[in-house]
Amino acid sequence: MMLLTTEEISALKLSFGFSVCAATIGTIGSIALGFFLSRSRIRGKWIIESVANLPLVLPPVVTGYILLVLLAPSGPIGKILEGLGFKIIFTPYAAIVAAAVVSFPLALRTIKLSFDSINNEIEKTARTLGASKTSVFFEITLPLAKNGIIAGWLLAFARSLGEFGATIMIAGNIAGRTQTIPLAIFSKATQPGGIDQSWRLVVLSIIISCIAIAFGEIIGKGKFPKLRKNPEKNKDERDINFYTGKERLVGKNG
Numbered sequence: 001m002m003l004l005t006t007e008e009i010s011a012l013k014l015s016f017g018f019s020v021c022a023a024t025i026g027t028i029g030s031i032a033l034g035f036f037l038s039r040s041r042i043r044g045k046w047i048i049e050s051v052a053n054l055p056l057v058l059p060p061v062v063t064g065y066i067l068l069v070l071l072a073p074s075g076p077i078g079k080i081l082e083g084l085g086f087k088i089i090f091t092p093y094a095a096i097v098a099a100a101v102v103s104f105p106l107a108l109r110t111i112k113l114s115f116d117s118i119n120n121e122i123e124k125t126a127r128t129l130g131a132s133k134t135s136v137f138f139e140i141t142l143p144l145a146k147n148g149i150i151a152g153w154l155l156a157f158a159r160s161l162g163e164f165g166a167t168i169m170i171a172g173n174i175a176g177r178t179q180t181i182p183l184a185i186f187s188k189a190t191q192p193g194g195i196d197q198s199w200r201l202v203v204l205s206i207i208i209s210c211i212a213i214a215f216g217e218i219i220g221k222g223k224f225p226k227l228r229k230n231p232e233k234n235k236d237e238r239d240i241n242f243y244t245g246k247e248r249l250v251g252k253n254g
Helices: 006-039 045-052 060-071 076-083 092-116 120-128 133-144 146-161 165-170 181-189 199-220
Strands: 237-240 247-250
Touching: 006 045, 006 092, 006 133, 006 146, 006 181, 006 199, 045 092, 060 076, 060 092, 060 165, 092 146, 092 165, 120 133, 133 146, 146 199, 165 181, 181 199
Parallel strands: none
Antiparallel strands: 237 247
């Protein structure tokens, strides 16, 4: 059995807690922005999407540098927080923020695709039947997109587990406080003989990430019911309950 040291257990707990918080925050933001990007027809929408996806292509250290500039006590956001008596830099909150920002694009892309896969004729028909926009969103759109939302959360969680560059920039590497699994591995690997001591955390990281990604892929492949715009004659059609998102097959004679 693979036994972990107290330091490794602490890093594992912090990584898991930070990743859950970061993935949840990122998923909530991704639902709002993903729905807007999927349904909006405004010009320049691609600019918003490009900016939101920047952490996906930027080196994590660059993302961390930008966050450091913004959240430091002398930064624009940091000054406001400092005035409220709230500090983020080099605290556990900083680790959550770093992981949330870096993993956000993965959740956004997956959730937006799930919204895109829903035929908006379903939503339009529900509106004509008297349902409010809020009811349509919470009772139809979200249930139909739930597979994508769960998959997005799992991918963001897996990415948060492996976050290193941005985290060390704004949260530091404080054992028992901000030291996550990647930071603990880095600390051990830079010590004499540390590479041989860090294999347990490496194996744990691989196992947890593989499980999260596998579940994300499995759930993300779920099919989303669609309303056929031009159903062919003499073939079964899908009858959608517009208030539950459920469907049943109806023969050509009803």
